[in-house]
Structures are given as structure tokens and as C-alpha cells.
Amino acid sequence: MSDPLPMPSPRAAPTGAHATLRVGDSVALEARITTGGLVAVAAIVSAALLGSAVIVQAARRGGEVEQA
Numbered sequence: 001m002s003d004p005l006p007m008p009s010p011r012a013a014p015t016g017a018h019a020t021l022r023v024g025d026s027v028a029l030e031a032r033i034t035t036g037g038l039v040a041v042a043a044i045v046s047a048a049l050l051g052s053a054v055i056v057q058a059a060r061r062g063g064e065v066e067q068a
Contacts, residue, residue: 016034023029033041 016032017038019031021029021031
């Protein structure tokens with residue numbers, strides 16, 4: 001006797017985010033992003049904020065004149 005065909009595994013629920021922006025009745029924009037994409041965007045934003053903080057701090061320090 002042969003083995004019955006294996007049952008396909010159920011699909012996992014999609015992870016990530018989905019957003020829809022509607023402007024009036026005629027314009028609709030949709031965006032989807034995965035969890036990995038969200039992490040990448042968070043890393044880019046964090047790096048930009050930390051980098052700009054360093055630039056601002058260096059600019060403030062550059063204007064001061066030390067006197068001995």
C-alpha cells in the first residue's frame with residue numbers, strides 16, 4: 001500500500017506593515033514593507049540622527065576659542 005500524499009503546510013501570516021493613503025475619491029497610494037525592511041529603515045534613521053548630532057556638536061565646539 002502506498003503512503004497518502006502529504007498535506008501542504010498552512011501559510012504563515014504575513015509580517016510587516018501595510019499602509020493606504022487616500023486623497024479624495026480618485027487617488028489611493030498603498031505601501032507594504034516587511035519586518036526586515038522596517039528594521040533597515042530604523043537603522044538608517046538612527047544613523048542619520050546620530051550623525052547629525054555629532055555634526056551639530058562639532059559645529060558648536062568649533063566656534064569657541066580656548067584661552068590658556
